[in-house]
Amino acid sequence: MAFGSLSRKDIAYLPQQSDIDRTFPLSVVDLVAMGLWSEIGPFGRIGKERRARVDAAIAAVGLTGFESRPIGSLSGGQMQRTLFARLLLQDVRLVLLDEPFNAIDARTMADLIGVVRRWHGEGRTVLAVLHDLETVRAHFPDTLVLARELIAHGPTELALTAENQFRARQMCEACAGPPHVCGRSAA
Amino acid sequence: MIWDAIFQPFADFGFMRRALLGCIAVSAGATPVGIFLMLRRMSLTGDAMAHAILPGAAIGYLVAGLSLGAMTIGGLIAGMAVALASGFVTRVTALREDASLAAFYLISLALGVLIDSMRGSNVDLMHVLFGTVLALDDAALILLCSIASLSLLVLALLFRPLVLECADPQFLRSVSKLSTVTHFTFLALVVVNLVSGFHALGTLMAVGIMVLPAAAARFWSADIGGLIIAAVAVAILSSLIGLLLSYHYSLPSGPAIILVAGIAYGLSLVFGPTGGLVMQALPRRHLEI
Numbered sequence: 001m002a003f004g005s006l007s008r009k010d011i012a013y014l015p016q017q018s019d020i021d022r023t024f025p026l027s028v029v030d031l032v033a034m035g036l037w038s039e040i041g042p043f044g045r046i047g048k049e050r051r052a053r054v055d056a057a058i059a060a061v062g063l064t065g066f067e068s069r070p071i072g073s074l075s076g077g078q079m080q081r082t083l084f085a086r087l088l089l090q091d092v093r094l095v096l097l098d099e100p101f102n103a104i105d106a107r108t109m110a111d112l113i114g115v116v117r118r119w120h121g122e123g124r125t126v127l128a129v130l131h132d133l134e135t136v137r138a139h140f141p142d143t144l145v146l147a148r149e150l151i152a153h154g155p156t157e158l159a160l161t162a163e164n165q166f167r168a169r170q171m172c173e174a175c176a177g178p179p180h181v182c183g184r185s186a187a
Numbered sequence: 188m189i190w191d192a193i194f195q196p197f198a199d200f201g202f203m204r205r206a207l208l209g210c211i212a213v214s215a216g217a218t219p220v221g222i223f224l225m226l227r228r229m230s231l232t233g234d235a236m237a238h239a240i241l242p243g244a245a246i247g248y249l250v251a252g253l254s255l256g257a258m259t260i261g262g263l264i265a266g267m268a269v270a271l272a273s274g275f276v277t278r279v280t281a282l283r284e285d286a287s288l289a290a291f292y293l294i295s296l297a298l299g300v301l302i303d304s305m306r307g308s309n310v311d312l313m314h315v316l317f318g319t320v321l322a323l324d325d326a327a328l329i330l331l332c333s334i335a336s337l338s339l340l341v342l343a344l345l346f347r348p349l350v351l352e353c354a355d356p357q358f359l360r361s362v363s364k365l366s367t368v369t370h371f372t373f374l375a376l377v378v379v380n381l382v383s384g385f386h387a388l389g390t391l392m393a394v395g396i397m398v399l400p401a402a403a404a405r406f407w408s409a410d411i412g413g414l415i416i417a418a419v420a421v422a423i424l425s426s427l428i429g430l431l432l433s434y435h436y437s438l439p440s441g442p443a444i445i446l447v448a449g450i451a452y453g454l455s456l457v458f459g460p461t462g463g464l465v466m467q468a469l470p471r472r473h474l475e476i
Contacts, residue, residue, distance in 0.1 A: 013361055024226060024354040025410050034351060037362040042347045070409060090362075 009038045012090040014083055016098040016129075022072045028082050029067040032058055035089025057088040060118075062111050077108035084115050095119060097128040101135065113139050133160060147171035196434045202321050203434060209323045209331050209387045210426030210444065213396055216335030217380040218422045219342055219415045221397035223373065225405065227353045230398045231285075235292040236374075237381050237394040239269035241299030244385065249302060255326050259382055266378030269295050274371060318389030318441045320430075327386050334383035338376055345372055350411065388441040395445035396422055403452040406459020421451050 020031075033046055033054045040046060046054070058064060061081040066074070074082065080100070087095060097116075101109045117139065119126050130136050136143055136156060143159040145151040147168035152159040196203045224233050243265025247257035269291045276287040323331070342349070348369040351359040360366045377397075384393025404417035429444030457464045 008362070011361075015357060018355065019357050020355045021226075021353065024350075025408075025414065026350070026354050027410075031355070034355075034358065034362075041363070042365060043344075086358075 006094060010093040011096065012087050012092040012094070013096040014087060014098065014100060016102065018083065020071070020079075022074075022079075024071070026071050027068050028058065028063060028071060028074070028085075029054060031071055031082055032085040032089065035086035035091075038090065053089065057085040060088055061085045061115060076103055077105050080104055080112065081108060084112050088115065093124055095124060095126045097126065099129055099131070101130070101132070109135075133165070136160065192435070193431060196431060202323075203430065205323045205328060206320045206387075206430055206440065207427065209320060209328055210396075210430065211423055212328075212331040212335040213380075213384050213387050213393070214400070214419055214422030214426055216331075216338040217384050217393065217397040218400050218418045220338065220373075220376050220380050221401035222404065222411070222414050222418050223342075223349060223353060224377065224398065225401040226411075230402070232288060233377060233381070233394045233397050235288050236266055236270065236377050237385070237390045238296040238299075239292040240266045240295075240378065240381055240385065240390055242295050242302055243299075244382075244390070245299045245302040249305065255324075255330060255386070259330065259386070262382040262385065263378060265295060265299075266382065267375060270371070270374040270378060274374065316389045316391050317439065318385060318387050318392055320387045320440045320444075321433075323387065331383050331387060334379055338380055338383075341372065341376060345369060349373060388444065392441040392445050395448060396426075399445065399448040399452050400425065403448070403455040403459075406455040406461055406463045409461050421448065421455075425451055 033050075035057070036044075036046065036050055036054070040050070055064075055067070058067060061084050063078065063081050063085065066078065071079065071082065084100075100112065100116075104112070113135070116126050116128070120141075128140065130140075137160060140156055142154065143156040144153040145159050145164050145168050148171045151168045151171070152161075152164045197207060221230075221233065224230050240262040243261035243263065244258045245261070246265075247254065247259070247261030250261075251257035269288070273284065273288040273291045276282055276291075277284040280287075282290075348359060348363070348365045352366055352369045352373075356366060359369070380397065381390065381393050384390075384396060387393070388396060400418040400421035401414070403421045404414045407417040408414045425448035426444050429447040430440055432438055432447065433440035433443040455463065460466055
């Protein structure tokens with residue numbers, strides 16, 4: 001893969017199912033502060049100034065007051081907020097989100113979309129995998145429609161046309177048996 | 188009375204003082220490593236590694252008799268070889284870490300018993316398995332204390348990446364290249380501490396002082412610093428009480444120490460404030476009206 005001018009430090013990735021060990025004795029502030037890794041590395045100190053930025057990130061996702069909660073006691077939505085706060089501190093040019101709003105309550109989703117819009121406003125690139133087309137229409141200016149192959153891409157209102165959606169749905173129809181490369185029937 | 192029971196043995200006998208110092212060194216070095224083993228759900232890995240050390244120690248014994256240096260180096264080489272081999276197999280094949288480790292340590296253990304029985308009687312094997320805490324000489328004490336110091340130092344340097352490697356390995360891999368280094372350095376720490384532990388408590392009992400206090404500490408604290416302090420305290424107290432019991436009732440000292448640690452674990456399990464059985468049974472209100 002070619003990343004062009006991007007390096008490891010410029011990309012942050014939030015997996016759909018993070019393999020965080022929720023029983024591990026870490027607090028919200030511990031986990032969020034690790035977003036500073038590219039600055040502090042394994043030995044750097046988290047001084048007053050950095051601690052203030054950690055608190056600001058926690059406030060930005062609406063978790064003020066939860067700083068010292070163990071991560072094991074958080075709900076799914078609170079955990080997702082925590083991970084977004086860590087992304088905020090990573091301060092990257094490209095944010096990759098895999099189904100970030102899955103199984104998340106509406107209020108959390110609204111707050112986190114606010115964070116995504118803030119990134120967009122700051123000139124960062126946010127690439128999110130989403131199935132909820134309403135969310136895409138409402139909040140994401142550009143869309144890649146993928147269903148086995150690239151169906152369409154471009155500004156959302158041009159890419160998400162009824163015709164493209166129909167083609168995508170056809171491609172998504174269930175195939176029996178193990179995953180395989182589908183042939184294209186003459187249409 | 189109290190003097191007789193607790194202080195007299197240490198005041199009168201040098202070997203008791205040496206045994207206590209050796210146990211404190213092993214407690215300070217091995218127990219924090221045990222905490223991370225527990226947090227990574229690798230407590231049984233400690234046990235497997237302890238068995239893996241045996242052939243190395245046995246070869247050292249075969250070559251040089253009951254020599255501290257030879258058995259230490261042999262144990263280190265065997266332990267590291269098993270750690271690296273199973274880690275390698277896990278990272279390049281579909282076999283999970285538990286299975287590959289089990290395969291290698293069983294091979295290693297069988298080899299160890301075989302080599303050990305090639306020379307001398309089973310008494311020698313018992314020495315390696317159960318240790319000789321009451322016969323620690325100067326060289327052994329210096330070795331134990333050096334290993335404990337080294338282990339604490341490395342753990343301090345490795346602390347942040349190790350916590351991340353345990354809690355969120357995916358994230359650590361995404362921000363840094365330290366993941367693999369951290370994993371293998373940690374396994375090396377396990378091996379080094381087990382080798383140090385087997386001089387005092389034997390290969391089997393060394394795992395006990397690593398794992399039991401850690402498991403007990405889980406019921407006393409909910410953060411990593413507290414866990415480490417609680418575990419080291421449990422380990423040192425168990426060593427002290429175990430040594431005294433072994434002195435007063437002529438029990439083998441290694442098993443006595445580990446059994447006391449086991450009792451500490453049992454008590455913590457029942458009475459510990461964080462998640463102990465009693466606390467779980469008490470009804471807790473979430474809302475005061």
